[in-house]
Amino acid sequence: MLKNIFLLCGITLLATTAIDAQKFFTKTGRIDFNATAPSSPEKIEAVNKTVTCVLDAATGNIQFAVLIKGFTFERALMQEHFNENYLESDKFPKAEFKGAIANNSAVNYAKDGDYPVTVKGKLTLHGETRDVESPGKISIKGGKISASASFSAVLGDYKVDVPTLVSDKVSKTAKITVACTLEPLKS
């Protein structure tokens, strides 16, 4: 009986360690960008479905990177202004976040469930890097990990100027929502 308990404990420990030691990634993550001003009659929003994200389950380190030109808008003119006037994507082609899940120990990567987390790190956008802290969620289901977070970025902090002429449409604060379904990274 005691032998069986030890064996079970050993197997559980091995399985947990194997999962914890893994890195998870995706290249098809999604970021929604919304800079619609409250008084705007139309939505100023874009989506990018080519987000790269890597999560180290052992340390909680998480990072994502995105090509600015990969954001798509419903209207061509908005997309052109976004790239040329606001984020200057020729000069600053990428945005990236590097940080960690502050309460990673609260996530049991071996057990299905939804785990509220706090993500802290540095967001680089338009060539400017700022500290970011955001609530998020890690969901585990059948060995797949989904990570999501939503936070606001003050565009002025990243030296993105919103002209007064369009301030009734474009908000000075953008809501950024990240959603990634991660798979184990085979090394």
Place this chain on the structure above:
Amino acid sequence: MKNKKILFLLLVVVGLLGAFYAYREYNRAPIDTAAAAADEQLTGAELIAAFEQDETGATSRYVSKLIRVQAVLLDLSTTEAMTPGEKESYTLVLGSTAASTTIRCSMDSAFAGQQALPTKGETVTIQGICSGYNKDELLGSDIVLVRCALIKE
């Protein structure tokens, strides 16, 4: 008096034309990547070699351009819709198993057209906007195309 009337009418016409142009420009839809003529047409191997050998040169030549590329399909994945009214989307990975760089094509279901989705190993032709080059030693590098459409040749 007559001259003043003509001038007034001229100003009205110019104003209306300006308003019409502004309205059209404001509501201009993004380029129809399935129907538009490609800026560049090449094979996957040529596109990959261009970015691997000279990233700066390839970026200025291909990024933001409508590219028609023909290559072997290595992988195809589906991403479920996340917002109401949205449809599922696909990611087609093109290239060769020998190269560490691949071409990742993001395609909305509307651009898949009426034809059946291709299967792995099939040679496909895709047309999409090149959004850049993601150099990554850990995950492998990618040339990213968005708003892609499957082209039947």
